[in-house]
Amino acid sequence: MAAAEETSSDGPKPDEYAERKPAFTVVCLGVGGGPLETNCSCYLMKPTDATWEESTFMVEGGSFLGTLASLLRDAGKPDSPFYDVSCDENDDEDVRAGKFNALIRSALISHGHLDHIFGLVLASAAQRGQRPIYGTDDTLQTIRGMFNGRHWPPLASFDATDPLALYHLRRLFCKQTEIIAPNVQVTPFSVSHGKSLIPPEEGSEKAEAVPGDSNKLFGKDVVDMPSTAFLLTNTRLERDVLFFGDVESDETGNTMTNHNVWLSVAHLFVKKRLSTIFIECSYTDAQPRDMLFGHFCPKLLYQDLRDFARCVVAYRKTGNAESTDVTDEECIGALSGLRCVIIHVKGLVIDCTKFLNRNHNLCTSYEGAPLFTQAIAAQISDHEAEGRLGVRFHIAKRGERLEC
Template sequence: MLMRQLLLLLVLCVSWSARAQSASPAFSVVPLGVKGGLAEGNLSAYLVAAAGSPDYICLDAGSLRPGVEKAVASHAFAASVDEVLRQRIKGYCLSHPHLDHVAGLLLNAPDDAAKPIYGLASCLATVQQDYFNWRAWPNFGNGGPPPALHKYELRTLVPGQETALENTPLSVRAFPLSHGPGMQSTAFLVRSGASYLLYLGDTGADEIEKAHCLHDLWLALVPLVQARQLKAVFIEASYPNAQPPTQLFGHLTPALLLRELGVLAGLAGPAVVRGLPVVITHLKPSPGNEALIKAQLTADNTLGLRLIFPEQGRMINF
């Protein structure tokens, strides 16, 4: 019986993978930063474009220029670093205002082109009040203390409501996440035509956060997963399983991540999540952490997910 179940799992995974590979890609993703700390030049930032489009939206912006430099060196772009930063990036979606998710945007603002910044109201309020205030940094926003330089227009996303991303063929829906006491984070559901990509900013598990944010998100995803319209999920695993719950600070471990995706599998059906590409983000690069997190995810992946560990500057197509 066990052998028959394993064989069925293998057949389903191969079938899902074959269908995914035979279909044309819907998204191109260039990771500009993949770490969850310590590595100042490699912090959370992911460029996303509709396949074949040169126009990208940046999901978080912890590190920009170092990631673009690596992407140009690896031939992900046939353009200069400055051209990518100023012209190819059409805007930013910020999941939350922690520095490891916004530092690249702040540091490159003086040389950036005018473009929108999208986010939930609480995130944009912090960016405007605590960064663009002429004390922490010049006011590159469109509000706050004068003079407002109006380089960035801060555009508030309404949870669950689809918003077109200017100068791209993409649109986005935002879903609130819980990232520890007093900090709201965001999941961005990006659409290109009939295809979707989900990027989660930092988040804790519902059971630890005493919340239902992830459960509500999974419910919204069920029809997309069942219709094979969800092409990839980007989700964090910051600490190994041994990290005490009191020291997670609104983050996930491999066990918590797989438990949460198990909830999605239970809602949508286990068969339809097998082979689903899951990109692991925000690994804390403390000594030994990364290898252990990868090993724990791989060993306990009974859901049959296609686990992907992104590399800075290396394009991924979905």
Template sequence: MRYRAYARALLPALLLLTGAAPSAPAFDLVPLGVNGGVEEPTSAYHITARGARSGVMCDAGTLAASIDQARRRGRYPRAASRQEVMTSISAYLITHAHLDHVAGLVLASPDDTKKDIMALAPVNQAIADHYFNWSAWPNMGDRGASPRLALYHYRDLEPGGPPTAIAGTGMSVTAYRLSHAGSPSTAFLLQNGSEALLCLGDTGPDAVEGSTRLNELWRAVAPLARQGRLRGIVIEASYPDPVPDARLYGHLTPSWLGKELQTLRGMVGDDTRMKALPILVTHIKPSRTSRSSRVDVSRQLKDLGFFNFIVLRQGRAYAL
């Protein structure tokens, strides 16, 4: 319980330190998986509008077992069972179709309830073609191989389009394309009234990817950050520095994350707001040596200075 109290106090305290006026939380976030690659639990973030009973799962690499762990830690005080938590998920927002982002969704589907899978069209198509196809798994969707069990309804999102309401959650979402070494990936901008939370899937830096997609995303969210309405950015830092650009495989390191955030900082033009903005770092891949990637990434982020980096912990509650 002390972690929840700490998390809920975190943002107002940081705002006070930077001279900005504190405001009440607008979102609750429980990371069910924060690792990338082969080490579970992998990417899954349960997000609800503050005070709402139903929310969304942004990616679902890990699901059932991590819900049980979070329940044991008291992160779902109103839920008596895993099934109640699953029922409270109104939709899945899937950033891309790599296994460490969708495996939990596929495996938990026989015990799930009807809901939408909201994603860019090529991401939804990949899920239908490669997972729910009666070869890898029964077809739980409403497109693709017959028979279609239609537990899940695919909702294709138009990149950069108008906000799409998510039924039962009090939130809307806008999808933005990311560049991930040739795989379609997504950033989701969730909005609760006038407040927003940005959740990115895997992404490489624009300079390495030969892309402008992060730059375009920063331009889209900079006004929200300038107004103090962007409550946080969930973003990866998969590897500690140094990693050769040719071996990033569509990911960020602390140094590349810092460079991208400096671009956003310049667009925001308000250092007080930018210093208060929680940068919620996740998707850290396991080390191939005896050293801890999480320790190294945390240290390197701290050494960058200026930004309000928070390395997400699995199963903790964050109020934003």
């Protein structure tokens, strides 16, 4: 795994990375996609040229305060991800987490699945003042559904004047930029996250059921499950990071949504504003295509990165990322300098093909969980060895700090 975690066929020299000042500091509170509740998607970020006090925001709200508390136990120590946070010695870790929580300006949520919101919901009870929660209408409607007085008290609202609105739900619109913290801007893109078996509540504006046999899963009607990719911009440094929420490939989704993201950001990569992409790879290549459930496997991820490479080459050649006249040969090394941080690896995956009477050999069992990460690292490394796009892959770890 060690060899695969940082791999590149034709990457830039380390000093080339050093030349570019990172845009954001990211501390990974949770990098998985369940079922372990201790490692679900949650990232604390700040511009690299700001302190945590000045401009902290969170992306995804899975394993939040519990992990934050355990990481703040060693705050201020040199090998802590929060080495630059000073805490009162007399404060225990819970108090430290509570104080740090008060610094967080806003939250950005990609979609309403529980592994991306449960920590945020629980933390509302500790909220002082009002915190903006940004997401698409679909995401925010799902979050509001959790604050229905039954799952949890109604502490979230679209109405900022609601005295109970500790979370102020603020809608994001595709490709419309929004300032979410001092010197931090987000540009959202709609992406596809497979199909959902559960239809939306009556009266919801979103996700109408699509008729037809292709829109059945296990014989049941499904609706499109939308998710979001966020282009995060440090406006002072004019540098960007691209963060994908849960997402499937354009091939399995039969969409062009990822392609549209690549078209929009190709020029940022060429201009060296963008050098880190967070993107999921939930399953290994052994997962049958029809059982990816709106997620990536290494092969499909590499296929979509090749599409990004084509857009980058096209932009370099013609100034237009949409140009189609790009050969595979020209893509070799096209993404040199790109770091791809792989997130949302599924842990403790059960062999669902067994209970569905399917004959596939998947990585299974509790003992198999670390193997799953290793298999994904090895497989993506193999795809890079063959495709030679120049991407450096890194599998995110819970509790690590990244400068991007």
